[in-house]
Amino acid sequence: MRLREIPITAWVGIIGIALACFCAAFAPLIAPYGETEVVGGVWQEADAQFFFGLDNLGRDILSRLIYGARTTLSVALAATVISFSLGILLSFIAAVSGGLIDTVFSRFNDLMMSIPTLIFALVVLAVLPQHLIVLILVMAVLDSTRVYRLGRAVALDVAVMEFVEAARLRGEGTTWIIFREILPNTLSPLLAEFGLRFAFSILFLSTLSFLGLGIQPPAADWGGMVKDNKDGIIFGISAALVPGTAIAALAICVNLVVDWLLKRTSSLKGGRGDA
Amino acid sequence: MSNPTETESLPRQRFQERFPLLALVIERILLSLLLLVAVSMLIFGGVEALPGDFATTYLGQSATPQAVANIRAELGLDRPVVTRYFEWLAGAVQGDFGTSWASRNSVSEQVGNRLGNSLFLAGFAAVISVPLAVGLGMLSVHFRNRMPDKIINVISLAAISLPEFFIGYLLILYFAVNFGIATFPATVYEGMGFIERLKAIALPTATLVLVVLAHMMRMTRAAILSVMSSAYMETAELKGLSAFRAIVKHAAPNALAPIINVVALNLAYLVVGVVVVEVVFVYPGMGQYMVDAVTVRDIPVVQACGLIFAAVYIFLNMLADILAIIANPRLRHPR
Numbered sequence: 028m029r030l031r032e033i034p035i036t037a038w039v040g041i042i043g044i045a046l047a048c049f050c051a052a053f054a055p056l057i058a059p060y061g062e063t064e065v066v067g068g069v070w071q072e073a074d075a076q077f078f079f080g081l082d083n084l085g086r087d088i089l090s091r092l093i094y095g096a097r098t099t100l101s102v103a104l105a106a107t108v109i110s111f112s113l114g115i116l117l118s119f120i121a122a123v124s125g126g127l128i129d130t131v132f133s134r135f136n137d138l139m140m141s142i143p144t145l146i147f148a149l150v151v152l153a154v155l156p157q158h159l160i161v162l163i164l165v166m167a168v169l170d171s172t173r174v175y176r177l178g179r180a181v182a183l184d185v186a187v188m189e190f191v192e193a194a195r196l197r198g199e200g201t202t203w204i205i206f207r208e209i210l211p212n213t214l215s216p217l218l219a220e221f222g223l224r225f226a227f228s229i230l231f232l233s234t235l236s237f238l239g240l241g242i243q244p245p246a247a248d249w250g251g252m253v254k255d256n257k258d259g260i261i262f263g264i265s266a267a268l269v270p271g272t273a274i275a276a277l278a279i280c281v282n283l284v285v286d287w288l289l290k291r292t293s294s295l296k297g298g299r300g301d302a
Numbered sequence: 303m304s305n306p307t308e309t310e311s312l313p314r315q316r317f318q319e320r321f322p323l324l325a326l327v328i329e330r331i332l333l334s335l336l337l338l339v340a341v342s343m344l345i346f347g348g349v350e351a352l353p354g355d356f357a358t359t360y361l362g363q364s365a366t367p368q369a370v371a372n373i374r375a376e377l378g379l380d381r382p383v384v385t386r387y388f389e390w391l392a393g394a395v396q397g398d399f400g401t402s403w404a405s406r407n408s409v410s411e412q413v414g415n416r417l418g419n420s421l422f423l424a425g426f427a428a429v430i431s432v433p434l435a436v437g438l439g440m441l442s443v444h445f446r447n448r449m450p451d452k453i454i455n456v457i458s459l460a461a462i463s464l465p466e467f468f469i470g471y472l473l474i475l476y477f478a479v480n481f482g483i484a485t486f487p488a489t490v491y492e493g494m495g496f497i498e499r500l501k502a503i504a505l506p507t508a509t510l511v512l513v514v515l516a517h518m519m520r521m522t523r524a525a526i527l528s529v530m531s532s533a534y535m536e537t538a539e540l541k542g543l544s545a546f547r548a549i550v551k552h553a554a555p556n557a558l559a560p561i562i563n564v565v566a567l568n569l570a571y572l573v574v575g576v577v578v579v580e581v582v583f584v585y586p587g588m589g590q591y592m593v594d595a596v597t598v599r600d601i602p603v604v605q606a607c608g609l610i611f612a613a614v615y616i617f618l619n620m621l622a623d624i625l626a627i628i629a630n631p632r633l634r635h636p637r
Contacts, residue, residue: 237465263480
């Protein structure tokens with residue numbers, strides 16, 4: 028792959044993601060003010076000193092946005108990584124083992140998927156204690172059902188190929204077949220799916236925080252910032268739209284990269300490149 | 303099936319042979335009912351199995367053991383799980399979801415008022431978004447890989463990345479606050495005129511339409527494209543059929559099933575999207591009721607709302623499957 032072959036839309040996406048990661052990594056160095064520091068009046072207008080203005084408690088929105096990148100990105104990433112590991116592992120075990128294990132896993136997955144994700148999350152979060160780890164795990168487990176479905180479909184395609192058969196006849200164990208035969212041959216579509224799940228995780232986390240069930244204050248988080256400032260909208264104060272824009276921009280960037288990855292995968296397969 | 307005498311002896315198989323379509327549809331409905339029962343177990347049992355004692359949550363951490371025991375007895379939590387599950391299920395089937403822990407009111411009464419509001423909002427959004435999405439999808443296929451298609455593609459890619467609440471507040475800021483041509487919050491009440499009601503839900507509907515439109519359009523486009531690129535469409539073109547005839551006679555019947563699927567899938571998504579939109583617009587629907595209940599850990603309300611949302615979702619998916627089976631005879635003979 029040459030750098031020149033990457034389309035401009037994908038570059039926009041990559042730069043956007045890199046920017047967000049940079050903000051997250053060096054938040055204390057870049058942010059002009061502290062995460063929970065009150066620096067002025069409530070909903071003070073944007074000026075040269077406060078680039079995006081101040082929020083409902085007089086905290087600097089730009090600083091909170093930068094710190095929020097940290098929370099939002101790390102929680103979404105952690106949830107995606109866990110959901111991916113879980114989904115892929117279970118789906119590959121199901122695809123390789125077949126029989127009863129496959130049936131039980133798949134039926135249970137169908138059952139989980141028959142409840143909308145947000146509704147399921149609401150039901151579960153109503154009972155569980157409010158804790159960051161709990162939030163990440165709930166997001167991961169619910170999302171892993173989607174990964175499982177794709178993983179199983181992809182792995183089933185590969186599991187019937189000759190080289191897997193050969194490995195079986197050689198006497199390799201299930202672990203070897205999963206990690207050395209199937210995983211390398213399914214990486215391409217799975218990578219695109221990872222991006223898609225990550226974008227979904229960002230949106231889902233923001234939605235939960237917006238509903239007041241995600242990350243708890245005073246920690247800065249993009250969805251929670253929208254919730255904090257939403258009452259200003261009626262007075263024409265657009266403070267809530269700044270973190271909203273950040274969420275949207277990040278999700279668009281991830282989707283642009285995913286779009287390119289998907290196109291690349293389909294052209295590798297020799298598809299007609301239409302759909 | 304190969305042995306005729308055996309077929310004669312089994313009424314179920316005979317029924318399947320005489321009415322293959324009806325048998326499939328009935329089978330699908332029974333499957334959905336089974337799924338619904340399983341979901342109800344998951345919602346009830348899951349809540350029971352998870353850590354965290356309601357009575358302690360209800361009273362706060364500093365409650366005395368006696369007070370906790372009292373409240374457990376009052377809420378009926380001291381009885382076995384299985385008994386309570388069947389009581390709850392029997393009540394739910396008859397439309398009785400018990401009493402709310404927070405307000406001590408009947409859950410069913412609240413749900414009855416709010417479910418109608420939510421369905422009205424979602425239904426109105428569906429009426430607008432479905433024709434629009436299918437039309438745009440066709441337009442996009444027609445201009446495939448040319449400028450209009452590319453513009454639609456980029457805009458829809460951006461649109462699926464926007465969170466519902468962002469679209470909602472953007473619309474509020476511009477249309478309700480800056481221009482003052484729409485109302486916010488979207489309050490509806492008993493005995494409100496139909497036109498007034500439509501006016502009140504204009505912005506929430508617009509938000510929902512924007513949220514599902516992009517998804518639905520992209521999926522419609524993919525569905526139509528996969529039909530258009532198949533071998534029989536090439537044959538139709540090569541044997542000299544006009545584009546119109548080829549589409550009406552060959553493409554449309556085959557594209558119908560996937561499009562129905564896309565529509566139903568997004569209607570199911572709409573049901574979920576309602577939750578966030580209702581919170582944004584302070585609309586008195588099921589979604590807001592559920593979110594409020596989750597914040598105060600009002601378990602009976604959460605369970606009732608969860609079950610109803612899941613039931614609507616399962617019903618729409620079932621409808622999609624049944625319509626797809628009717629529209630596409632190939633699905634009647636699974637390999």
